[in-house]
Amino acid sequence: GSGDGQEGDVTGKEPVHAPDGTGQGGAGSGEGAEHDVSSDAYELGRILTEKFQLPNLQDKGKKRSLTRYNYDLTNRNRGEGQVIDKKDTLKQIIKTNIGLGIIDGPEGLDPSRFIVAKRDLVYRVLAQEQDYESQAMVFFLRDYSGSMYGPPTEAIVSQHILIYTWLMYQYQKQVETRFIVHDTEAKEVPDFYTYAQASVAGGTQVCAALELVHKIVTEENLAQDYNLYIFYGGDGDDWDSDGKKSLQYLQEILTYANRVAFVIARPNRTLSNLERYLKNSELLEKHPKLLRMDTVQAPAEEEELIESLKRIIS
Incomplete structure (x- = not known):
């Protein structure tokens, strides 16, 4: 020869799959409470997606993890x-x-x-x-200052649970979470329970939360390996009335995030500082596929939260 x-x-x-192909299968079927929670969240996400006709992600991003x-x-x-x-x-x-x-x-x-x-x-x-699969990391951010006590916090936390279950279904359980709370300063908390229950009596600066997200992403080089989602919830208060620092960090985040969404839960129809400077910045118009903003009344019914969810993820 x-x-x-x-x-x-x-x-x-x-290769088994083409380089741009989508892997199949989900996370490993380990034992214990963590597996039970992820399985329950996945199933709830499936039910929500089907029952309320939530949109499926058309593009999950290019980041892959070896599974x-x-x-x-x-x-x-x-x-x-x-x-x-x-x-x-x-x-x-x-x-x-x-x-x-x-x-x-x-x-x-x-x-x-x-x-x-x-x-x-x-x-x-x-x-x-x-065999590779898409994976996501979602940052949940919320204002936990004194003005958020009661219905606003309940509305934001409830919607963040819905977002988490939806992403678990979309990414076949390949979702990691990070939780950040802020008043005039921001801090990362270890779990959802702490995130949902924490409160202080301080003021509010949204830029503190966005700055911390950007710091974590850059220092840990997360944009290289994860499809990143950032969901912020608050009542719209911000001592930085023109949002100069917040907008600066937001523009940095938009260079690597798959989606950034702000949801304002407020008891009245008065336009908040956060809504005002986001609209005036024109970033919502410049980045319609990356950036969303929505408002809900506080207290909010589940149906209203789901309709809001559709608007920020579609």
């Missing part, structure tokens, strides 16, 4: 292997016989005269392949 390489050499590899290994007949081997590749074997036999002068043109081909060497046989070989 002809060609480079020794008998038994691997001559080519093919498991698959084994498939994707490698090609010459001389030996599990399953013969008839097409590639025929090509190799023809190359060999052309090199030997047995085939010198398309006319008068006589396959009975072909010489078939062992190394002309091309096999498919069982190979270990990485």
Whole structure:
């Protein structure tokens, strides 16, 4: 025969999925409370999506995480292997016989005269392949200052639960969460319970929460590995009335986030500082696929929260 390489050499590899393909399957089925919570959230997300016709994500982003290994007949081997590749074997036999002068043109081909060497046989070989899935990290931010006591906090926290379950369903449980609360300063808290229950009597600066998100993302290089979602909830109060610092950090965040959404829960129809400077900035018009803002009355019924959810995720 002809060609480079020794008998038994691997001559080519093919991935199980194309580079831009979407992996299949979900998170591992571990045991314990964490698995139960994620399974319950996934199921609730499925029910919400189907019952209330929530939109499915058309583009989950390009970030992938290794979740498991698959084994498939994707490698090609010459001389030996599990399953013969008839097409590639025929090509190799023809190359060999052309090199030997047995085939010198398309006319008068006589396959009975072909010489078939062992190394002309091309096999498919069982190979270990990485299987990738899209993954998301969602930041939940909320104002926990004194003005948020009661119905506004209940509305925001309830909607954030709905958002989390929806994302769990969309990303097949591949969702990690981070929780940030703020008054004039922001801090990350360890879990949803702390996030939902925490409160202080201080003032409000939205920029503190956005600054902390941006710091975490850049220092941990999260944009490289995750599809990032940031959902903010508050009553719209902000001591920074023109939002200069908030808008500065927001524009940075929009360079890497898949979606940023602000939901204002307020007891009246008075336009808040946050709503005013977001509208005046024209960022909502410039980035309609990345940035959303919505308002709900506080207290809010579940149906109103779901309709608001549709508006910020569609």
